[in-house]
Amino acid sequence: MNNLPDSDLRFSYPISTLQQIAGDILKQAEKGGATSCETNVSDGFGQTVTVRHNEVETIEYNRDKGLSVTVYIGQKRGHASTSDFSPQAISDTVAAALSIARYTADDDCAGLADVELLAKDYPNLNLYFPWQIGVEEAIELAKRCEHSGFTANKLVANSEGATVAVSESQFIYANSLGFMGGYPLSRHSISCAMIAEQGDSKQRDYWYSVVRDAADLETVESIGRKAGERSAARLGARKIDTCEVPVLFEAPIAAGLIGHFASAISGNNLYRKSSFLIDSIGQQVFTPDIQILELPHVHKGLASGPFDDDGVATLDRHVVENGIVQGYFLGSYSARKLGMRTTGNAGGTHNLIMKNSAPLPFNDLLKQMGTGLLVTELLGHGINPVTGDYSRGASGFWVKNGVVSHPVEEITIAGNLKDMFRGIVAIGDDIIVRGSKQCGSVLIDRMTVAGG
Structure with missing residues (x-):
């Protein structure tokens, strides 16, 4: 103890x-x-x-x-x-x-x-x-x-x-x-x-x-x-015209994408049929380069714990391997509702880390994106957990030819989480640990950006 x-x-x-x-x-x-x-x-x-x-x-x-x-x-x-x-x-x-x-x-x-x-x-x-x-x-x-x-x-x-x-x-x-x-x-x-x-x-x-x-x-x-x-x-922020472009989520908010995935494969949402990832074990949800690990025994970890809220021992897990879902997040009750075995997640997840084989420095992510949107702040909660439809207010910076051009505001980014997960083309090495979900900045190949 x-x-x-x-x-x-x-x-x-x-x-x-x-x-x-x-x-x-x-x-x-x-x-x-x-x-x-x-x-x-x-x-x-x-x-x-x-x-x-x-x-x-x-x-x-x-x-x-x-x-x-x-x-x-x-x-x-x-x-x-x-x-x-x-x-x-x-x-x-x-x-x-x-x-x-x-x-x-x-x-x-x-x-x-x-x-x-x-x-x-x-x-x-x-x-x-x-x-x-x-x-x-x-x-x-x-x-x-x-x-x-x-x-x-x-x-x-x-x-x-x-x-x-x-x-x-x-x-x-x-x-x-x-x-x-x-x-x-x-x-x-x-x-x-x-x-x-x-x-x-x-x-x-x-x-x-x-x-x-x-x-x-x-x-x-x-x-x-x-x-x-x-x-x-952020001074001098302006609106932009509606377009479809690559979107780069800055590391502090990119971890929220893991949160949407974790929620979709959590037992309570699965047995209530309020998830867009029902029956997703064995399914290719991300690109083959993506791994998501759960590491509950990280020393000093903000979401570490030797047992869950049911007293069940926690274990390291490969939740997503090569883009394929390997298991859900289950407590004892939700596991029984689904006819499965608990994964030691009563009370939540433990240190989820999303990575790929070759994380990039932030400036390299900008260069790979070319022209698109860097998102540094998200507003609102426009996410449909059943369909995966995603629409949120945002602000950030317009990027042109791999270089930050000017700040933007009063825009909306939209897509579907299934498409967004499959559209992750690069992950940064700029991980900032602030909670139970961790990853660097995330580059998605294409989303709709609605301007003024």
């Missing part, structure tokens, strides 16, 4: 107390008539400092705790939760879950994970790094970050602020099959948003860094500088 010597001193409760609460819940559920039970008990805290125009705008500090109880009476399921850890509140929550279960219909897919799939001797993935930073130090970092944004370009005239955030938590998951496990986690970030002005034109952009270990954060000067440079670069 990821227990560090000072972790208990940082939280409201030692992790042994969370274990005791979880054990008590299981006993009470069994005594109340549950045939099986699972529970998650957690607590954590956060500190957020925001500076704007070199003045402190907000200082926030939070402590949170909560527990959830899921009981099964045969194939009937009941769920209840509370943020009160008093013995009476815990007893009332268990009783509420049992009462709900007695009045629900049987569900032949309900129940705990199969016992043989539960994690046993799981690895320490180094997911907890306490950041011993006081408010004064956080304020100073935020001021330096914002100052770097203002000095990045003379056209940067305003700020939406710079923020330094600390978040630490711990949890215990336990079920009546004898599984009990958990560990502390950390997630720290620094962000900055700047506004550039020229005449009547104003443009905003931002940059941020998020990590488990604060020692791995980008420098505040780099974050502020990038926010300022990006906002200034």
Whole structure:
């Protein structure tokens, strides 16, 4: 487990107390008539400092705790939760879950994970790094970050602020099959948003860094500088005529394409028939050069975890091999609904990485594209999960003969995700890790760009 010597001193409760609460819940559920039970008990805290125009705008500090109880009476399921850890509140929550279960219909897919799939001797993935930073130090970092944004370009005239955030938590998951496990986690970030002005034109952009270990954060000067440079670069944006051209998704937003794919092959969407990739195992969805890996055991990984929300052990997987789908993302319930076996994805995916055999530097991607659109921001959520139709507002830069020509705005890019996946012709080596999906910039051979 990821227990560090000072972790208990940082939280409201030692992790042994969370274990005791979880054990008590299981006993009470069994005594109340549950045939099986699972529970998650957690607590954590956060500190957020925001500076704007070199003045402190907000200082926030939070402590949170909560527990959830899921009981099964045969194939009937009941769920209840509370943020009160008093013995009476815990007893009332268990009783509420049992009462709900007695009045629900049987569900032949309900129940705990199969016992043989539960994690046993799981690895320490180094997911907890306490950041011993006081408010004064956080304020100073935020001021330096914002100052770097203002000095990045003379056209940067305003700020939406710079923020330094600390978040630490711990949890215990336990079920009546004898599984009990958990560990502390950390997630720290620094962000900055700047506004550039020229005449009547104003443009905003931002940059941020998020990590488990604060020692791995980008420098505040780099974050502020990038926010300022990006906002200034957008000045003078114009509309373009409607056309069909290659589209290059910049790395920070390209990871969203993996997210659309992951959603389409996730169990909940598949058994509800709300996916454009139903029955896609063994199908060529991407070009043969594309691989998508799931790597849940990456040390310090933002989406790493030795077991999923069902307690099932996670494993490295080749989700897409040579463009062909090898498997879905399933928890125990969705797997049963589909007549399949869980993949350890109850609660979500773990470090999905899309790559090809020859990732290119960003400038080489521009050259390969020739003339087309570089997208740096997406707006709206115009995606049909059943058909795969894709239509979103966008802004970015027009590229001519492999060179950035001018910024563009008030445009819409449209296509179908099936065609877009098959149309990925190159991937960049400029990976930016900010969450559970990772890839470099992605070049798609052709999309419709609707201008003004």
